[in-house]
Every structure is written in structure tokens, then in C-alpha cells.
Amino acid sequence: MRTQIDVVLPCLDEAAALPGVLGALPPGYRAIVVDNGSRDGSPEVAARHGARVVREPRRGYGAAVHTGLEAAGTELVCVLDADGSFDPGELPALVAPVAAGTADLAVGRRRPVSIGAWPWHARAGTALVAALLRQRGVPLRDLSPIRVARRVELLALGVTDRAFGYPLELMIRAAAAGWRIHEHDVRYAPRATGTKSKVSGSVRGTVRATRDFLTVLRSVDGPR
Template sequence: MNASEIAVIIPCRNEAGSISDVLARVPDGVQSIVVDNGSDDDTAAAARAAGATVVYEPEPGYGSAVGAGVAAARRPVVCTIDGDGSMDPQELLMLVAELDRGADLAVGRRRPDHPRTWPLHARAGSAVVAAYLRRRYRLPIHDIGPMRAIRRDTLNGLNVGDRQSGYPVELLLRAGQHGLRVVERDVRYTVRTAGESKVSGSIRGSARAARDFLVVLR
């Protein structure tokens, strides 16, 4: 698949310290769409200076930000990755290649390079939900991560509606319900390059994300 067919959506809230480096590592030819989800720092200015398309989404929530990015994308394949520098945008090409091989959705399984990269309280909710989706829908997944690739028309057909942290869970849930072929590949996961995590950086943030996961599964 040609890079000119791919857009990467990067939801951000106060990621001015890391977004420039993330954008510098996006593969050549891939369109970068940074969704500023209520930042009060220079995230948008830094992203624009680095050549990204900047979209503003005032409604807080991961799902809101991704939805705004998908609406702005005009390329047939859309990817997502966080803007904190914890994952390498170059690995998106590995996921896109799985679409060429017949996958409907390719997702990254985070492989931390150090114990402090992904605290136990942060990974627990993801592991439990992934186990449920494996049992219920036979999806070959072990993580509910932020790096993924899917054709835009396929994504729009799933009608994912969650506006908060439950978005990735609902995406996988609907993929299972529709019988889509889901492929998981390992991706490197490192300590964020700047700022503080809104989810895994605290027990409270992880608990809030777990709550959103469970709401989707009801």
C-alpha cells in the first residue's frame, strides 16, 4: 500500500513536549492529523510547525478526538497512535501491511521495554478486557492498545460511538460482532518522551479507563 493512501490520527492533550518528535518519525508520505483535545499548552502550534494538519475537538475524551480525526481524514486507510512518544510511528507500516495481506483491522500489542514503562495497574484492565474478547469473539488479541490500522470505509461501517476511553474496546467489540479478521502484532512500548499520562500515569486514570471499558461491554 502506498503511503499516500494512509492518514495517521494522533489524539493529543498537552503533548507539546513530545509531538514534534512523534511527527518527525511518521513515515514519509503519510498524512499526519493531530487532534487537539483541549490542550492549554503549545501542542497545536508545535504540530502545525511540524507540518501536521491540526483539528480542534473541544469535547473531551479519546473517542471524541479519534472521531474528529477520522472525519477530517480523506485517505482510504486510517491509523492511530498516541502523541506521547511511547511508540514508534514507523511501526504503523507493519500494521498497514497486514491490511494488504487480508486483515480488516490490525492492532499493536504493546511490549514494554522496561517494567516502569507500563505499570501493573495500567495493564490489568486491558488484559482482562482482551481476555473477554478472546473468549467471546475469538479475537486473537492480548492488549487494548492505541496503535491500529483499518480502512476508513470499514471503520465507518462499524459505527463506533463511544466518546471516552472505551473507544478502542467498542471498536474491537464491533469488529468481533461483524466477523472481521483482526490481526495483532507486537509493537515496542517505551516511556513517554515528555509530559504525564492521562491514563496509565495514575491509578485513578487507569480506574477511569477500566470503567469506560466495562461500560462498553455491558
């Protein structure tokens, strides 16, 4: 019997990208699209392409991810952006070390496939936060929104941020808990045509996300 792995895809107005993303999931990977208030028909598109759709009315990346984790039912769970910037075919390479027991958390380190895939302001904001993380003993070069871990353990970390600071708090808490974190290079492409990033799509979005990150850094205890 093939192992099933749930894939949580937080979603806000990603109707243009969803068909390609859902169609590229490897066999055995089941999509849970968490709609975060889309107005472009994303839930209907997701359902037509075989995804389970869960709705989270509270706006925020962390709120959508947390609701998806609660809805998932498999031992291992992936989190993946729904905008088409990542290739779902790379998920098995992230799953492998967690499934083998050599890592507790596997995360992607973005490698842009073109100059425009990762705007300078988003890259600079990520580099700043990652450097601050390393100063606190968390060995990461990126805060990529593609990751794999065991569902029960993820929920047990008690991540409370429900906005853009969610992945940062997750990494800090995971490192503090002694988790073995594996960072793996993944391709990072421009978003699907017709979509725009809520974070990297503008300087304003990047500043807002970086502000959330810095708030988390000040409030969450890291590894000692």
C-alpha cells in the first residue's frame, strides 16, 4: 500500500496557479487547500482538481497553515505555497530524511531559476532574518515556505503566531526543542501568471513580513 502524505497549501487568491500546482503533486501526496478568504474562486478551482478544501476565515499565513495541520491526517505532513513558485515534485527529497529518521524537520533553501523569481527586497529581508537566526543557534540560510515534519510533533511545538511570523517561530521553537533541521536546495521560480505574492510582490509586503519576523525574534526564546 502506497504511503499517503498530506500537503497543506495555504491559499489566498491563487486560482490561476492551483491547477498546475495540484496537477504536479507526486502520487500519494494529497492536497489540503486552506482557503484564507479568496475572492477569485480558488476554493472551487481546488475542489475541481481533486483537493480537499478547508476554509480559515482568520486572515494570516500562520492561521491558514495551523488550520491545515489540524485538518491533516497523515503522520508526515508537507507545507507548500500554492502560487506555483515551487515544484511539488521536489517534495519527496524533503520527505526522505524525515521519513528515514535522520531529520525532524526538512526545509527548502530557495535557489532562484531566474533573476525575477526572488525580488531583491524579499531576498534582503530573508537574509537579515536568517542571519539573526544563526546568531541564536538556528542553522538556516532561508525561511522558505516549503517544509516537511511529523504532524503531531509540529502541533506540539505550540507555535502561536498566526501571521507571517509563523515560520520563524516554528524554526526557533524547533531548534529550542533540539530538532534536527535539514535544509535542502529547491528550485524557486516566478509565481504563476496572474498571481501576486502577498510578501515578496512588493516592498511594502516584505517590510510587513520582516516586521512580523522581528517581533517574533524579540518574543520567542530560542535554543540555549
